Structures are given as C-alpha cells and as structure tokens.
Amino acid sequence: MKQNLVVIIGPTAVGKTKLSVEMAKALHGEIINGDAFQVYKDLNIGTAKATLEEREGIPHHLLDFLDPEESYTVSDFQHDARQVIAEVAERGRLPILVGGTGLYINAVLFKNYTFNTPPEDQVYRTELEKYALDHGNDALYALLVEKNPEVAETIHPNNVRRVIRTLEKLRDPKSKALEAHSITMKDSLYNPIVIGLTMAREELYQRINARVDKMVTEGLIEEARALFDRGLQGAGSVQAIGYKELFGAFNDEYTIEEAIRLIKRNSRRYAKRQLTWFNHQIEVEWVDMTHVERIFSKKALKIIEFVAGKIK
Template sequence: MESKQKLLAIIGPTAVGKTKLSIEMAKRFNGEIISGDSMQIYRGMDIGTAKITNDETEGIPHHLIDIKEPEDSFSVAEFQHLVRKKIAEIASRGKLPIIVGGTGLYIQSVIYDYNFSEAPADEAFRLILEERARGIGNEALHLELKKVDPESAAQIHPNNVRRVIRALEIYHCTGKMMSEYQKEQQPDLLYNIALIGLTMDRLKLYERINTRVQLMMHEGLLEEVSGLHKKGLRDCQSIQAIGYKEIYDFLDGRATLEEAVENLKQNSRRYAKRQLTWFRNKMDVEWFDMTEVLDFSKKIKEISDYVEGKLQVKSNT
C-alpha cells in the first residue's frame, strides 16, 4: 500500500498566533507554507487580511498568496485543487508542506476526500434555481439556503451561486442538509496529517483582536480600502470580507469611522468564535493553549515533539 503524503496543518481563530508558529515549524521541519486563508489570495488586500510581510516570512517560501485580483471569485473547489497540487509540488522537493489558516471549510476540503458528485442530482431543479438567482439575486437565493441549511449557508459565500444551488439541490433531492450529507459520508483523510489547533482564553483572544484592529487602522487600512472603493469594486466576494465591508459602510456614508471600527472589532470577535466552534465540531484536532505562554520556546518544543511523533519526522534542532 502506498504511504500517504505527510502534511502539517495549523489552524485556529484569527489573532491567536498561527503565523508566528508556522514560521518556527517551517524552520524546524524544512517546510514550506501554504496559506489556508480564503482572502489572502487577493492582491492589494494586505492589511485587512493580516497578510504576512516579506520580513516576517524569514525566507520561508509562502504559497497561494496574491494569486487573484479583488474582483475575481474563488471557490472551495478551486482552492482544493490548487492546494492539493501545491502539496505534491512541495513534497517533490523533499520539503514538508505546511497549510496554515482559519478558513475551516477550505482546509477541510483539502484534507478529506469528500465527493459531492455522488449526491443525488436534479438537473431541472438546478436550472430553475439558476433562473431564480438571475431574477431575485444572489443574496435572496442565499437566504433561501439559510432557511433550510443554516450551517452550509454560514460557510458558502452568497456570490458562490453554483455552490449555493448545489446545497439547495441536495436538500431538494434528499431532504437532508448538505452538512448532514457530509457527516454521513465519513470521508477518509487523504494525508498523513498532524492537525494542530491553537486556542486561547476568549477574553484574552478578544483583547488581541481589538488591538490588531487598532494596529490595522494605524498601518493604513482606511487607505487600502479607499483604494478599492475608488476603483468601483462593489458586488464581489473580496469586499464582503471582514475588514473591508465595515470600512465600505463608512465610505458609503452608512456609518461614522468610529462605528465602522467598532463593527470591525465586533465582527472579528464573532468570526473567531465561529472559527473555534467549526474546528471543534468538524475536525480531529490536537489543541494547544496559547493563553499564558511565558516561554515561547518551551511551547514550540511541546508542539514540535507532537509533530515528530505524529508524522515520524526529525526536527532540525
């Protein structure tokens, strides 16, 4: 039997410290990093997505960052294809692929062998939904999905019409939510994976998120979003991202700047809570608490020891 490719995945909520840890792991295990963030793919959206800077990479190669224009759409299926290809490419160089991010559905789609093509289909119903989407708009169709399958709706962007329609089609044909159908499949893990989750006391995490938002504003988030706004970017996936839609509300006169910043903090905190819930419910994760890390090198060793044991790989240190 052919052995599975080794893969390290680092997941967790926004602002928990994934980037810092991933650099340390890449240095120790001769790794290259693949971004598992659904928004860092967009060029010119750097501050609001907390994209890693050249200095912060410390020379470690990073992949799937800045590969799309902000007006482009991006689906889970496309992400899955690109990441699996990149994992094989990195491994062929004798390096350890490390996927890092907080977009649960995207990372889950890569590591598990889901096959939605086996779910029942109704082409006539699909055509009706496509026509409805053109008539009532993406948001309204997404709202219909939210009523019957709130779990899938929370993970699928309204502009990803094809996937919204597929979720509605599965419900129409089986009476089951796509999320239920997913659970019943019990998919296999495609990789020999060490799946590390970082967590933190909620109040401390929220404090870090609030501080990060203030730092983003200081670093020029308003100017970054204004540039996209001036280009006339409107109904596209990228602008719905947290950090962009709130500033758009200010630029469009729907909120004061102070209100927009507070909304950004609140939405980021809520997102972090949703991320943690998703990871805990959907994936078999080895959790490491980053709340009171007084000695970072000790925590690094603890995590490294776990990775060594799980993947049977040797650390450089």
C-alpha cells in the same frame, strides 16, 4: 504510504502565522495558505497577511496571487492546494497547511469532499427568489448565514443568484460540498497532523480588538478605500471582515468609527464560529496558547517536537 501534511488551524489572532514559520524553519517545511481571502493581492492589512519580514524567507504558497476582481471557488482551492502539496513533497520538504477557513481545510484533506452540483429544484428556487423580493437580499443572505456561516463569509449578500444556488446545495442531501458529514482522518488523502491553537476567550477577544486597532494605524481604511474606488463592492474578495464594514461607511450608511466597531464585533463572532467549526469537523490536537506572549517559545518547541514524532 500517505504523504505527511501538517495542518495548523485556529481562530483569527491566535498566533498561527508565527507558529507556522517557526515550524517550517525547524522541520524544513514550506507553508500553504488555507485562508479564503489571503489568496488575493491588495488585501494585505485587512486579511492579516504575513509580511515578507514575518515570512522570514520561508516559501509561502497560494498567497497573494489573485487579482481582487477574480473569482476563486473552494473547488479551485482544493485543486491548487493538492497540487502544491505534491510539489512541496517532491522537493523533500514538509508541507504545512495554515488557515482559518475550515471549509477550505476539509476540502483539501478529504478525498470524499466533492463538489457536485445538485439538480435544479425550480419550486424551491422560486420560493427563494420570492423571499428575496418580499424581504430583501439581506434577509435571504441571513438564511445562508444561519445554515453555513463559513460559506456565507465568501459570498456578497447582493449576489442573489449565488446565495440561492448555495442554499440549493445545502438543501440537497446528495451534495457533500458544503455540509458537515461524518469524516475521520482515515478518510484523508494524507497523513495529517492537525494542530489547533486556542486560548481563553477573553484574551482572544482582547487580541482581536488590538489587532483591528493596529490595522487601522497601519492603513486599513486607505487600503479599503482604494479597493472601493476600483468598483469592487460586489466582488467576493472584499467580503472579508474589515472591507465590507468600511465599504458601508464609504457609502454613508454609518461612520468610520461605527465601521471599526463592527469590524471588531464581527471578527470576534467569526473567531467563535471558527472554533465551533473545527471542534465539530475534524480530529485535532488542541494546544492552549493563553498568555501567548509569555509562553509562545516554550509551547512552539513542544508542538514542533510533537509533530516531528508523528512524521512517518
């Protein structure tokens, strides 16, 4: 029999953290982070990492354990998350995987999600290298954003070598690591109960804007400045929305006010991409959290009851 695994997905600012904690308390669960950037220490405010108070004593895994200088791939996460899921289950607890990084979620769930490195295509690589020289790193990076924005979020535009290698993987028909392909829950290593949170677009965007303002009040600019002063401009960790925009301001490319505007805009765009990804990738039980402040308790209870009924 496959191991039960609850998965809570949805765009940024929709309420995943709060629901996951309530579910863990009710169903004797432990939470596994599925966000690409919350694995890093010192990236707290900008990644909306759950505080100790918000965790309410519930164990959280793969959260806040890597130095920002360290590299951490999807393959690394796949290995670590599967190991943690097994350990949580061995303790008789319910593993709850929570996150907004769709690629990471799929990598954990599906046994045929492999990370084969494609053979080198020197002609294609030369074309990409020439494109970068002729048009600039940002133009090359834009090609990656167009093909797979989820993956692009984790790579610095100036890391040309990695951008090119990723574009090669996306081009290779034998590489399943980064491309959407036909997968169903029967292909999962687990018995997954996938809960997706969504809400009316206008309310979601209002919550995102308000969250960014709150982050700034809580010290986002100072947090980003400390990372900038450590010389982390090229690190994968600080490609998270919030840091890269502020780094531009620190480099005098634009004002702090413009950086905050960009953070809000990019967060809204990312939320839209997250919903698109989840809608096209996996089977999800969607729950509308519109008017979340008013209906959260009632919706959370119904979701927990639904999950309890699905556990085998």
